[in-house]
Amino acid sequence: MDPNVMLGPVDQLGREVVSGVLVIEFVLLGLVVANMLTRLLAYRRNVAEAAEEDVESLSRHPLHEATNVLLLLGTFYYTTVAPHGGIVLSMFVVGLVIADVFEHEVRSVDLRKDDKLRAPKGALGISAFTLAYAGFQSLFFLVSDYWGAIV
Numbered sequence: 001m002d003p004n005v006m007l008g009p010v011d012q013l014g015r016e017v018v019s020g021v022l023v024i025e026f027v028l029l030g031l032v033v034a035n036m037l038t039r040l041l042a043y044r045r046n047v048a049e050a051a052e053e054d055v056e057s058l059s060r061h062p063l064h065e066a067t068n069v070l071l072l073l074g075t076f077y078y079t080t081v082a083p084h085g086g087i088v089l090s091m092f093v094v095g096l097v098i099a100d101v102f103e104h105e106v107r108s109v110d111l112r113k114d115d116k117l118r119a120p121k122g123a124l125g126i127s128a129f130t131l132a133y134a135g136f137q138s139l140f141f142l143v144s145d146y147w148g149a150i151v
Helices: 008-014 023-051 062-081 083-112 121-142 144-150
Strands: 016-018
Touching: 023 062, 023 083, 023 121, 062 083, 083 121, 121 144
Parallel strands: none
Antiparallel strands: none
């Protein structure tokens, strides 16, 4: 079996689109942006749930959890295509998912103590780093000529 076609049709994501950029890099950039947007939706939903009188626990937003899973699977696949970039991005994404889990639990504790729900600051911070790295991986071709002239 050829190691370059390990996952069959999914390996089409590993083909080059523009100036050495792979399809999966654009997909991951889109997933990071979608994850940031669904985090906002999930937080707003949790705040609305906390405003209700007899809520004992906060629910997880299914769309946000889906983007977390897709982001994890996508970065693990990206590691098979581009090992260095995939491992770096995987570390950011794993940190992002861990921050999401713990911050959801913090909001649940805030609800039980009748405190104001805290914003997901840690997850927003690591998602900014994740967005920056995913953007670097997928959009560097736009500035590579200028970068090469300077460096």
